[in-house]
Amino acid sequence: MSHDTRFGGASNPVQPAMPQPQGPRTAEVFANDADPVSALVEGLGEGPFALICLFVSPDGPFRAVTAEATRRFAPAPVMSCTTAGEIGRTGYVEGRIIAVGFPAADFAASAVMFRSLSASDPLSFADELVRSRLTLSASVPHMESSFAFLMVDGLSLKEDILAASLSPALGGMPFFGGSAGDGVDFERTRVALGAETAQDAAVLAVIRTDLPIRVFTLDHLRPTEERMVVTEAEPGARIVKTINAEPAAREYARIVGKDPDGLDTFTFAAHPVAVRIGNRHHVRAIQRVTPSGELQFFSAIDEGMVLTVAESADISQHLEAELSALANPQPPLSVLSCDCLLRRIEAEQGQTIRALSDTLARHRVVGFSTYGEQFGPLHVNHTMTGVAFYPRPASD
Amino acid sequence: MLVNPNDSLERQNEKLLRITEALMRRVEQKSEESGLAYAQFERASLLEGRVSERTAQLERALDLLQESNARLGQANREAESAQKNLADAIETVAEGFALFDSNERLVLANSRFCRDLYDIKPRLSQGLPFAAYVQAVSESRELSLPSAVTPGDWAARRMSRHGDAHSSFNVELKGDRWLQVSEHRTASGGTVILQTDVTKILRAERREREKLQHGHAQMLRATIDHLTQGVAIFDAQARLAGWNDRLVELFGIALAPSAVGAGFRAVCERISASCRFVDRLTPEALVEWAGSRAGRSSLTFELATEAGRILEAFAQELPDRGFMISVSDVTAERQAARSLQQINELLEKRVEARTLELEDALAAAERANASKSRFVAAASHDLMQPLSAAKLFVSSLRDRVESPPALELAAKAGQALGNVEEIITALLDISRLDASKDVFDVQSVPLRAVFEPLRHQLEPLARQKGLGLHIVASDLVVRSDPGFLRRIVQNLLSNALRYTSTGKVLVGVRRNGGSARIEVWDTGPGIAPEDQRLIFQEFQRLGAASTHAASDGLGLGLAIVERACHGLGHPLSLWSEPGRGSCFSLNVPLCRGPHHLPEARTVCAEPDLTDRAPLVLLVENDPSLARAITIMVEGWGAHVLHAPSGEEALDLLAEVQLRPDALLLDQQLGPGMTGTDLFQLMQRRFGAIPTRLLSADRSRELREACAAMGLEFMGKPIDRERLGRFLAAL
Structure with missing residues (x-):
C-alpha cells in the first residue's frame, strides 16, 4: 500500500571538504520537449541526489516523464505532481517541467506515497510516516534541520484530513505542501513517486539537511466585515448549496456585488472568503460554480459555517516585503514554494503578474501553482507556503 | 447585509430562520459524517493555534x-581554555616546574621537571606527597651526593628547607650536571618548585675562572721573569x-726547581755564603724578620758579592703574609x-780657586776703578788748583797792564782759562757720575729756581747769536738733585744754543701725570735718526761749529745729561727731525704735598x-764731600779753592x-792740623774772613771751642740752606 524508498545520508556521509553548498539545484524544460528528462538531468548536473522533485505541467506526458526521470536519476527517489502553472527561473511560467534536485552532499531524504486517500484511515499513514521519519533521523544525526514536503492530489477532497492526520506524526517537524493542479481545468491531477503515478494519492518526503532552513506561509488577505452563513452544504464534495438560505452562487455574487451569471475564477480570486477560527482567518477558496448554481470549494466546508469576505492588499508589495524579510539577515540559496493558483489569477487580474514574477525570480523561488496549500495540520487556500534554504553559518 | x-419581510424572516438553524446545528456539532473534514480542519486550526502558542512558549x-x-x-570553554593556557604556559617555561598544593600533594608538573632524574620521573604523578618526592630524588641514581652524605641526610636537609618561604640551592647530578632548585611558598600555602639547569653556566664560569687563573699565573711569571731585578717570593711560612x-x-x-719549599733560613745561609751584608742588617736579623708571621715592615739592605758587585735588596710583606725580596x-x-762625588769635589776646588782668582781680579778692578776715579778727581783737582790760581793771576794781571794789546791778551788768556775750567768741571762731573750714585742729593726743587739763573746766564749768549730764548716760567716743584738738574737743563740749553744758527730756543714744562716734563726745543739742524744714540757719548760732536769754545768741542754736555738723567731716574727722550729742529725732554717726578713754604725757603x-x-776756600779731606760742596757752591756761582789739608x-x-x-773748614783733616788750627792761622795771616767750621763732631767741647774763637760751627751733614745763607750774606 505504500512505497518506501530511503536514500542519502546513510550510504553517503557528508564529505568534510566539500565546496560551499548551493542548496537545491533546479532545472527547467518545456513540457512538450522531445526529451525533457535529458535536459533536466543535464540541468541538475552531477549527482548523487537525495531526492528529485518534478513539477510537471499538465501539458506534459506525466507518466512518461516520471518513469524516465526515475530511471535516469536512480537511485534517487523522484516525487512528482501535476501543476496549475510553474514557478521557474523567470517567475510564473506555464507548460514547463521544473526539477528540483537535493544533492546528497547536503540532504538526506525519504519519501512515501499514500494511496487511495478516500478509502483509507489516515492514522495508518501516520504510523508509516513515524517509522520513516525516525529511520531517517537516526541515519543522518548530523543533519539537524528537517522538514516534510507533501504533494497531494488536488482534486482528492482529502487534503484537510490528510494534513491534520500527518502533522501530529511529524512530531513538530515543519511541514508544508501543495495540492497538485490541472491548469485551470480541474479535471485530472496526479502525483507520482518514482515511476508510480496515482490519483487520490499523496507523496510525502521527509528531508533532512545541515543547511539552515525556514518554512514559511504567506497570506496577504485581510477579512472585512462582510459575512455570510452557509445554510446548506454537501461537505463531502465541498459543495455549498445555499448561503443565507439563498442559492449559494447568487447570494455570494450579491454580497460581493457581482453579476451572478458572470462568476468565474477571476471573481473568486478577487473576492475570496475565509472562515474565522479563534482569532485566525483561513481562506476557503471557491473552485467553481456548479451548473445548478452551487459553489464548489477547494477546501473543507460545512453547514453553519460563517464565511467572511476577505480583501486583498497589494499582492506584489506584500510578496516583496515578505521575501525580503526571508532574506534578512542572509539571502537564501533558494526557495521551494507552493503558490496558490488564485494568487496568480489575482495577479493576472491586477496586472501585477510581471512584478510578481520578477520578485519571485529575484528571490530564487521555484515551485508550482497549487489547488491548495498545506501548512502544518491545515489545508488552506490563497496562500503561498514553502521553505527557504540558507548557506551554512560561516563558523561551521 | x-x-x-x-x-419581502416574509422572505427575509424565512432566510434568517434558516440561517439561525444552520448556525445552531453547527454550534451543536450535529454535523453528519460527511462534515468530518471541516470539523477536523476546525479542530486542527484550534489545535494549531494552541500548538503555536505552546510552541512559542x-x-x-x-x-x-x-x-x-x-x-x-x-564558561566551560573558558575554564578549559584557562586550564589549557596554564598547562601550556607551564610547559613553555624553560625551567622544570612543579606545584604542590597546601596538602603537600603534587598538583601538576611540566615535562622538564626532574627530567634528568629519569629513574624517578615516572613516579611523579599527580597527588604525590612532597616528602615522597624528596625521598625519591634523594634516592635517584642520577643524584650526585657529596661523599659522606647519605640519601637520608640529603633528604632530611632538603626537608628542613621546605619550611622556608623562599629557598634556592644547587643540586649536583651525575656527570657534572647541576640543577638550581628554587622553592617558593604560594599565597594559598602551596609550594612551587622551579628547576633550572645551570650546568652550562657553572661550567662556563669554572672554565672562565680557570682560564683567568692560568692567565694570571702566566702573566705573573712573565712579569717576574721580565724584571731586571732578582725576585724571590716566600709564602706565609x-x-x-x-x-x-x-x-x-x-x-x-744555583737554585734547582726542587728548592721550592726551602725554608728562609736555609736560603739566607746560602746567600750569606756568597755575599756579605754591607750595612748594619745581619743575616740573623733578616731571618728573624722573615720569621715574624705578620706585620713586617719593609726592609732595605745591601749585599756585596764576592765578585765585587753591590746588590740592593728590598724585602716587603705580601698580602697573604708571605713576603717578597x-x-x-x-x-x-x-x-x-x-765618581760623581769625586768630580764634584774636584769641581768645588776649582770653583773655589777660580772664585779667589775672580775676587782678586774684582778687587784689582775695583782698585783700578777707584784709583782711576781718584786719579781723575785728583788730577782734576790738581788741575783746578793751578787753574784757579792762573785765573786769579790773569785777573791780577789785567788790573796791572794798561796797553790795549796787553789787555786783550790778558782777556783772551782769562777766557781760555775759563774754558779749561769748564772742561775740567765737566770731566769731574762725569767721573763722579760714573763712580757712584751716592752723589745725588734728591730733594724738592722748584723749577723756577732752576730756570731763572739759567735765563740770566744764557740770555747774553742767545742775544749774541741773534737767537730768541724763551724760558717758560713754571711753579711746579719736582723731586731731583738741584745741582744736577740745573746742569742737565743748562747743558741742554747750551747745546741747543750752540747748534742753532737761526730761530729760537724754547724751554717749557708740562704736567705729565705725576711728573713734570721739561722740554728744550730748538730750530737747529736736527739730528739724523742714526746719530740720535751717538750724541750722548763723550766727545761726540755733530756738525762743524768750531767757532765755539773748546769745551763745546769736546761734546761732554750731552754725555753728562745722559748719565745724570740715568742716575736720577729721569727718563730722557729725543725727538728730532733733520732740517726742522730737535726737542730734548726729560720727565722729573713731581713733589707731592705742599710746596709753597719750602719753595719760598728754597728760593732763599x-x-x-x-x-x-x-772765592771760597774749602778744606776738606773727604774727596766726595769736597766734590759735593764744590759743585753746590760753584752751582751758586762762587769759585771754590779746595785743599784736602790745612798745610x-x-x-x-x-x-x-x-x-x-x-x-769752609773741616775739623778733622787727617794727620795734620785741624780745622780750628787752620782757622787761627788764617786769622793771623789774612785777618778776619767769614768762616764756617764743618764737622760731624757735634760735641760740646768742639762747639765751645768754636764759640771761644768766634768761629761759627756747622754740623755735618751740611745744611744746604744754611750754607747758602752764609755765602749769600758775604
Missing part, C-alpha cells in the same frame, strides 16, 4: 535554555715559593755616585752768587796769593 433588503524556554547552555558552554733567573744570576748561586745590582750606580737757600763770584791750603793760598772771601 446578511439578508437581501430587497426581499517552548521556543522561548528553549531559547533561554540554549542561552544558558551557551553561557555554560562558554717563609718557604721559598718562586724566584726568577735574574736572582740566580745576581747571587751566582727583590734584588737590584747597584754596582754601577754606586760607582757612578762615587739757593743764592745767586754769580755776580760777585766770591796744602796754606801752600795753595801762598801760591795764588789770593785772599779767599770765605772759609
Whole structure:
C-alpha cells in the first residue's frame, strides 16, 4: 500500500571538504520537449541526489516523464505532481517541467506515497510516516534541520484530513505542501513517486539537511466585515448549496456585488472568503460554480459555517516585503514554494503578474501553482507556503 | 447585509430562520459524517493555534535554555581554555616546574621537571606527597651526593628547607650536571618548585675562572721573569715559593726547581755564603724578620758579592703574609755616585780657586776703578788748583797792564782759562757720575729756581747769536738733585744754543701725570735718526761749529745729561727731525704735598752768587764731600779753592796769593792740623774772613771751642740752606 524508498545520508556521509553548498539545484524544460528528462538531468548536473522533485505541467506526458526521470536519476527517489502553472527561473511560467534536485552532499531524504486517500484511515499513514521519519533521523544525526514536503492530489477532497492526520506524526517537524493542479481545468491531477503515478494519492518526503532552513506561509488577505452563513452544504464534495438560505452562487455574487451569471475564477480570486477560527482567518477558496448554481470549494466546508469576505492588499508589495524579510539577515540559496493558483489569477487580474514574477525570480523561488496549500495540520487556500534554504553559518 | 433588503419581510424572516438553524446545528456539532473534514480542519486550526502558542512558549524556554547552555558552554570553554593556557604556559617555561598544593600533594608538573632524574620521573604523578618526592630524588641514581652524605641526610636537609618561604640551592647530578632548585611558598600555602639547569653556566664560569687563573699565573711569571731585578717570593711560612733567573744570576748561586719549599733560613745561609751584608742588617736579623708571621715592615739592605758587585735588596710583606725580596745590582750606580762625588769635589776646588782668582781680579778692578776715579778727581783737582790760581793771576794781571794789546791778551788768556775750567768741571762731573750714585742729593726743587739763573746766564749768549730764548716760567716743584738738574737743563740749553744758527730756543714744562716734563726745543739742524744714540757719548760732536769754545768741542754736555738723567731716574727722550729742529725732554717726578713754604725757603737757600763770584776756600779731606760742596757752591756761582789739608791750603793760598772771601773748614783733616788750627792761622795771616767750621763732631767741647774763637760751627751733614745763607750774606 505504500512505497518506501530511503536514500542519502546513510550510504553517503557528508564529505568534510566539500565546496560551499548551493542548496537545491533546479532545472527547467518545456513540457512538450522531445526529451525533457535529458535536459533536466543535464540541468541538475552531477549527482548523487537525495531526492528529485518534478513539477510537471499538465501539458506534459506525466507518466512518461516520471518513469524516465526515475530511471535516469536512480537511485534517487523522484516525487512528482501535476501543476496549475510553474514557478521557474523567470517567475510564473506555464507548460514547463521544473526539477528540483537535493544533492546528497547536503540532504538526506525519504519519501512515501499514500494511496487511495478516500478509502483509507489516515492514522495508518501516520504510523508509516513515524517509522520513516525516525529511520531517517537516526541515519543522518548530523543533519539537524528537517522538514516534510507533501504533494497531494488536488482534486482528492482529502487534503484537510490528510494534513491534520500527518502533522501530529511529524512530531513538530515543519511541514508544508501543495495540492497538485490541472491548469485551470480541474479535471485530472496526479502525483507520482518514482515511476508510480496515482490519483487520490499523496507523496510525502521527509528531508533532512545541515543547511539552515525556514518554512514559511504567506497570506496577504485581510477579512472585512462582510459575512455570510452557509445554510446548506454537501461537505463531502465541498459543495455549498445555499448561503443565507439563498442559492449559494447568487447570494455570494450579491454580497460581493457581482453579476451572478458572470462568476468565474477571476471573481473568486478577487473576492475570496475565509472562515474565522479563534482569532485566525483561513481562506476557503471557491473552485467553481456548479451548473445548478452551487459553489464548489477547494477546501473543507460545512453547514453553519460563517464565511467572511476577505480583501486583498497589494499582492506584489506584500510578496516583496515578505521575501525580503526571508532574506534578512542572509539571502537564501533558494526557495521551494507552493503558490496558490488564485494568487496568480489575482495577479493576472491586477496586472501585477510581471512584478510578481520578477520578485519571485529575484528571490530564487521555484515551485508550482497549487489547488491548495498545506501548512502544518491545515489545508488552506490563497496562500503561498514553502521553505527557504540558507548557506551554512560561516563558523561551521 | 446578511439578508437581501430587497426581499419581502416574509422572505427575509424565512432566510434568517434558516440561517439561525444552520448556525445552531453547527454550534451543536450535529454535523453528519460527511462534515468530518471541516470539523477536523476546525479542530486542527484550534489545535494549531494552541500548538503555536505552546510552541512559542517552548521556543522561548528553549531559547533561554540554549542561552544558558551557551553561557555554560562558554564558561566551560573558558575554564578549559584557562586550564589549557596554564598547562601550556607551564610547559613553555624553560625551567622544570612543579606545584604542590597546601596538602603537600603534587598538583601538576611540566615535562622538564626532574627530567634528568629519569629513574624517578615516572613516579611523579599527580597527588604525590612532597616528602615522597624528596625521598625519591634523594634516592635517584642520577643524584650526585657529596661523599659522606647519605640519601637520608640529603633528604632530611632538603626537608628542613621546605619550611622556608623562599629557598634556592644547587643540586649536583651525575656527570657534572647541576640543577638550581628554587622553592617558593604560594599565597594559598602551596609550594612551587622551579628547576633550572645551570650546568652550562657553572661550567662556563669554572672554565672562565680557570682560564683567568692560568692567565694570571702566566702573566705573573712573565712579569717576574721580565724584571731586571732578582725576585724571590716566600709564602706565609717563609718557604721559598718562586724566584726568577735574574736572582740566580745576581747571587751566582744555583737554585734547582726542587728548592721550592726551602725554608728562609736555609736560603739566607746560602746567600750569606756568597755575599756579605754591607750595612748594619745581619743575616740573623733578616731571618728573624722573615720569621715574624705578620706585620713586617719593609726592609732595605745591601749585599756585596764576592765578585765585587753591590746588590740592593728590598724585602716587603705580601698580602697573604708571605713576603717578597727583590734584588737590584747597584754596582754601577754606586760607582757612578762615587765618581760623581769625586768630580764634584774636584769641581768645588776649582770653583773655589777660580772664585779667589775672580775676587782678586774684582778687587784689582775695583782698585783700578777707584784709583782711576781718584786719579781723575785728583788730577782734576790738581788741575783746578793751578787753574784757579792762573785765573786769579790773569785777573791780577789785567788790573796791572794798561796797553790795549796787553789787555786783550790778558782777556783772551782769562777766557781760555775759563774754558779749561769748564772742561775740567765737566770731566769731574762725569767721573763722579760714573763712580757712584751716592752723589745725588734728591730733594724738592722748584723749577723756577732752576730756570731763572739759567735765563740770566744764557740770555747774553742767545742775544749774541741773534737767537730768541724763551724760558717758560713754571711753579711746579719736582723731586731731583738741584745741582744736577740745573746742569742737565743748562747743558741742554747750551747745546741747543750752540747748534742753532737761526730761530729760537724754547724751554717749557708740562704736567705729565705725576711728573713734570721739561722740554728744550730748538730750530737747529736736527739730528739724523742714526746719530740720535751717538750724541750722548763723550766727545761726540755733530756738525762743524768750531767757532765755539773748546769745551763745546769736546761734546761732554750731552754725555753728562745722559748719565745724570740715568742716575736720577729721569727718563730722557729725543725727538728730532733733520732740517726742522730737535726737542730734548726729560720727565722729573713731581713733589707731592705742599710746596709753597719750602719753595719760598728754597728760593732763599739757593743764592745767586754769580755776580760777585766770591772765592771760597774749602778744606776738606773727604774727596766726595769736597766734590759735593764744590759743585753746590760753584752751582751758586762762587769759585771754590779746595785743599784736602790745612798745610796744602796754606801752600795753595801762598801760591795764588789770593785772599779767599770765605772759609769752609773741616775739623778733622787727617794727620795734620785741624780745622780750628787752620782757622787761627788764617786769622793771623789774612785777618778776619767769614768762616764756617764743618764737622760731624757735634760735641760740646768742639762747639765751645768754636764759640771761644768766634768761629761759627756747622754740623755735618751740611745744611744746604744754611750754607747758602752764609755765602749769600758775604
